[in-house]
Amino acid sequence: MDVKKLFTSGSCFFCQLKTNDAWCKDCEKDFIRNASRCPCCGQKNAEKHLCGACLNKKTFITTTEVVFSYDYPANELIKAFKFNNRHELSAVFAERLANKLKKKTEMLPSVLIPVPLHKKRQMIRGYNQSLEIARHLGKHLGIEINPSLCSRIKNTDPQSTLPVKTRRKNVQGAFAINTQRIPKHIAIIDDVITTGSTINELARLLKNAGCQRIDVWAIARA
Ligand SMILES: [Zn+2]
Ligand SMILES: [Zn+2]
Known part of the structure; x- marks a missing residue:
């Protein structure tokens, strides 16, 4: 699928038929699937119950919400x-997440924290996709965002390039907190969650x- 060719304004991302949305209602039914998931970590499971990992391990997350x-x-x-620099999709994603x-x-959190990128990675990409989503979400829900509360101090290898077993180790010590005043209830905003490490x-x-x-709010989870 050539995404650059597919996405032309005024037509559905998937089937290219005319629509005012990013994708049409038929493709919504066919392509935007949301599996039942563990309410805590968002891992797929058939019963919507707490998954084994969340039952047994100490988890730091209360709830996870994803769009698809x-x-x-x-x-x-x-x-x-x-x-492909389709920044405007962040508005579409955020609106759907906000509706959910x-x-x-x-209770809603008092602040949204986009997952920070390392400054080198951000320089290459030109923007932080999680921050884009957080900005739109914050407007929809009336919650302030704080992109400087924490930063990424280790330029880790992209998680997607690593075997699952080494991902947790890869991100150890990756972040630092820049304030003494930590809000009591936070939502972390991410674009895609793979293993959750x-x-x-x-x-x-x-x-x-x-x-x-x-709480963790993301656009998609594996
Ligand atoms: Zn369509
Ligand atoms: Zn879980």
């Missing part, structure tokens, strides 16, 4: 967003610094 599963062809949307979150009755490392740090509750 990172499967073909919906994952092509994310690739277009991340690698508005239906929830739980990066998010969990950041959540661990925030919890240790005094945060009491961490």
Whole structure:
């Protein structure tokens, strides 16, 4: 699928038929799938129960909400967003995420923290995709964002290039917190979660610094 060719304005991302949205209603049914997931970490499981990992291990995350599963062809949307400078998709993603979150009755966090990129990576890419999503989400939900609360101090290898077993080690010590005043309830904003190691490392740090509750809101999860 050539995403550059596919996405022309006024037509559906997937089938190219005319639509005012990023994709049409038929393709929504066919392609935007959201699996049932562990409410805590967002790992796919059939029963929507707490997964074994969350039951047994100490987890730093209270809830995870994602818009869709990172499967073909919906994952092509994310690739277009991340690698073909389709910045405007961040608004589309954020709106959908906000609509899901508005239906929830739980307490909303007081601040949104986009997963920081290392400054070298951000320089190459030109922007932080998680920050773009957080900006839109913050407007929808009326929550402030704080992109400087923590930073990425280790320029780690992209998690997607590593075997699952070494991913946790790869992100150890990757983040630093830049303030003494940690909000009590935070939502971490990410674009794609693969194994969850990066998010969990950041959540661990925030919890240790005094945060009491961490929710994770992302566009897609494997
Ligand atoms: Zn379509
Ligand atoms: Zn879980």
